[in-house]
Amino acid sequence: MIEQQAQKFLEAFQAKLPVAREKKLVFLLIGRTGVGKSSTVNALMGKQIAEVGDYEATTMGVESYESELDGIKFQVIDTPGLCDDIEEAERDQQYLDLMRSKITQIDSMWFVSPLNDTRVRSDEIQAIELISKAFGSKVWEHAIIIFTFANSVSAVKYPEALKKRTELIRKAIAKCEDVGLVVANEIPSLAVDTGSEITPDGEKWLGELFTKVFSRISERGTIPFFLAMADSLKSPQSGKKKSELDSTPYASAQASPQKPRIELTQEQKKEVKKRIDASIIPGLAIAGSGIGSVFGPAGAAIGGGIGAAIGLIAWLWD
Ligand SMILES: Nc1nc2c(ncn2[C@@H]2O[C@H](COP(=O)(O)OP(=O)(O)OP(=O)(O)O)[C@@H](O)[C@H]2O)c(=O)[nH]1
Ligand SMILES: [Mg+2]
Numbered sequence: 199m200i201e202q203q204a205q206k207f208l209e210a211f212q213a214k215l216p217v218a219r220e221k222k223l224v225f226l227l228i229g230r231t232g233v234g235k236s237s238t239v240n241a242l243m244g245k246q247i248a249e250v251g252d253y254e255a256t257t258m259g260v261e262s263y264e265s266e267l268d269g270i271k272f273q274v275i276d277t278p279g280l281c282d283d284i285e286e287a288e289r290d291q292q293y294l295d296l297m298r299s300k301i302t303q304i305d306s307m308w309f310v311s312p313l314n315d316t317r318v319r320s321d322e323i324q325a326i327e328l329i330s331k332a333f334g335s336k337v338w339e340h341a342i343i344i345f346t347f348a349n350s351v352s353a354v355k356y357p358e359a360l361k362k363r364t365e366l367i368r369k370a371i372a373k374c375e376d377v378g379l380v381v382a383n384e385i386p387s388l389a390v391d392t393g394s395e396i397t398p399d400g401e402k403w404l405g406e407l408f409t410k411v412f413s414r415i416s417e418r419g420t421i422p423f424f425l426a427m428a429d430s431l432k433s434p435q436s437g438k439k440k441s442e443l444d445s446t447p448y449a450s451a452q453a454s455p456q457k458p459r460i461e462l463t464q465e466q467k468k469e470v471k472k473r474i475d476a477s478i479i480p481g482l483a484i485a486g487s488g489i490g491s492v493f494g495p496a497g498a499a500i501g502g503g504i505g506a507a508i509g510l511i512a513w514l515w516d
Contacts, residue, residue: 204492208508210479211421215504218421222271224303228325229310234346237392238310239274242407243267244430244459247274260293260300268503270426275301277325294332304333305419306340306411309367313345313359313389318370326367330374338377341385342410343367348389348397356398360389386410402461409466413473420477428507430459471514489515 227235227248236248247265261276277297307329311322329337343364351359364387372382388410390403397403408427415423462470490512497509 201492204489207479207489208492208496211508211511214421214478215425218425219269221418221422222273223305223415223419223422223426224301225272225274226301226304226307226329227274227276227310228308228329230319230321233310233312234390234392235276235308235310238308238344238346238390238407241390241392241404242411243272247272248276260296262300267426268429268506270422270503272426290328294328297329297332301333303416304337304340305416305423306342306414307337308342308344308411309371310344310346311363311367312347312350313363314347314350315363318366322367323370326370327374330371330377335374335376335381338371338381338385340414340416341371342414343385343387344407345387345389346391347393348391348403349394350391351398353398353400356389360387363387386414401463404460405462405466408460409462409469413469417477420473424474424510425503425507427460428503428510431462432458432506432510432513467514474511474514 225239227239229235239248240246243265245265245267248263263272263274263276265272265274309326311318345360345363348356367387368379368382368385371377371385372379388403388406389397390407391397395402395404408431412420412423412427493508493512493515497505497507497512499505500508
């Protein structure tokens, strides 16, 4: 029974692959210049997609970067000019038109701001309003709030800083036409620091970044993003149980299995599973056992990025 369910799940997943592999994922990054938009997107993808500028603003106007990860195409749109102090209403309209003509769809939107700022700046508020106006209130459904430079706040002040800053930005978003607090309060927030693996609470932030992006990405972007990230989430050894590793010939050399680039906690795994469930067969909520025996061999037989994704599902449900 469970195996039949798993088989159905696998077939539904595979049926979605041809369309998924053709999709180009569009990420829209909003935030003042130098706040770490490019560094954060590069950290998530594990490669240099957007240019990182050390001393000068590297991006002016609407800047778009195209890249590819495991066969999935990405477009990252950087909009620093959006947060520059725009003086005239005319420039607003121009920027709006420019964005609308360049961006036809958004799969994931990031609002990026340094954690150690104490208030929402006027240029940030302007940007929030402009984005909402350009793409409509629905754009916030795919949004996440990212606070950079997390370690500029002490461990003691960190939880409160994260909470307060999140509230303030959500409030600013809520004020936009047709948005409101109900929608704004659903927007997840997290803190990152590209200068370190961890945030002041001692947690690794990369897994949280992946999880939040994945939980908010557009419906059409879910499987493509999962395919692109599968190799980063699961190293060849990470899915194996310790007993399996011990019995392999070079057990001593493999005593500590290679870690995946992005590690997930149990909580994060649960959130990822929920999203996969909802996007493959809504309402099925597949039981754990049984998936491994169907997905494991199927993933190994296929190999490549898709095999890795199928293997990853087996591991997530293990
Ligand atoms: N320590 C630390 N440095 C960061 C962090 N985020 C960004 N930086 C550094 O800040 C500088 C600017 O980062 P970028 O990623 O280029 O910022 P950006 O928002 O893309 O900037 P523009 O494209 O110019 O608007 C670089 O030197 C980064 O290495 C962070 O979270 N922690
Ligand atoms: Mg940049």
